Amino acid sequence: MGAKTRIFLLEDDTNLAETVSDFLEDEGFAVEVAFDGEEAQEKLYEARYDILLLDVNVPGINGFELLKEARAGGVDTPAIFITSLNAIENLEEGYESGGDDYIRKPFALKELLLRITTLLRRNFAHRENPRVTVAPGVEYDPTGNTLYERGEPVNLQPKELALLKLFLSRPGETVAHEVIYDTLWSYDETPSESALRTYIKNLRKIIGKEKIVSIKRYGYKYLP
Structure with missing residues (x-):
């Protein structure tokens, strides 16, 4: 079952x-x-x-x-x-x-x-969309908004999922810190640099450290 x-x-x-x-x-x-x-x-x-x-x-x-x-x-x-x-x-x-x-x-x-x-x-x-391969053994279902590792759903925080979706929408592009803050935090929330680092760290654990590159003093880049 x-x-x-x-x-x-x-x-x-x-x-x-x-x-x-x-x-x-x-x-x-x-x-x-x-x-x-x-x-x-x-x-x-x-x-x-x-x-x-x-x-x-x-x-x-x-x-x-x-x-x-x-x-x-x-x-x-x-x-x-x-x-x-x-x-x-x-x-x-x-x-x-x-x-x-x-x-x-x-x-x-x-x-x-x-x-x-x-x-x-x-x-x-509505879940007919094919899953997107994020890394070897790791797939993202855009309709269900779920990340899968070896076929099993990964329990991510909503902001971690939102960050992943942002990276997947802009593969190979450098995404500025300001864009990430605007995407992850609503107008009545205060963006947190330390929280963002934690989200990046957690995503890297799943999809691989080399997949998310830090661009010093500017932002991050997801490498498909």
């Missing part, structure tokens, strides 16, 4: 979170739960999921802001908002922040399951 489809659930109502989680696990999914925005933020940086189920009104970062930030960081996992908000502007905000679907409370668990399976099917149907 293959690995279970992984679902991430952000829901601050512990009873509802338990009900949804138990139901989905009975349906054969693996479910990871977070109860507030900060906890969700940490977990989204630590692991990859196949579907995101995000309540909007949660403590800390709300679901809209959480997904907007994740999308800016390169996370393209399909997302469904779960919320009691009804106004049309809320619906628009949900889609503008990168949501793929929207379900209002109270909802039937079977309806949620239908939306999940529909979104998964649509997402997998």
Whole structure:
């Protein structure tokens, strides 16, 4: 059997979170739960999921802001908002922040399951693009936004994936530090030189040190 489809659930109502989680696990999914925005933020940086189920009104970062930030960081996992908000502007905000679907409370668990399976099917149907060979034994799936090493997915941080995508879009070109900062960090974040060095180091471990060349005081170059 293959690995279970992984679902991430952000829901601050512990009873509802338990009900949804138990139901989905009975349906054969693996479910990871977070109860507030900060906890969700940490977990989204630590692991990859196949579907995101995000309540909007949660403590800390709300679901809209959480997904907007994740999308800016390169996370393209399909997302469904779960919320009691009804106004049309809320619906628009949900889609503008990168949501793929929207379900209002109270909802039937079977309806949620239908939306999940529909979104998964649509997402997998789009994964027709051939993988890009990054290095010997290392391939990148542009549609699934996943790096594979010897056929196994590599768990990269969203900013590491965004950096890899930038290099692959400009093979053989020197990419300036400023361009990298603008790509990896949103306008309300402060770029970190030390964090960038860590991302470069982690990518080099996977694709080979010789594949990413440092251009002193200017930037980096990916050698295909």
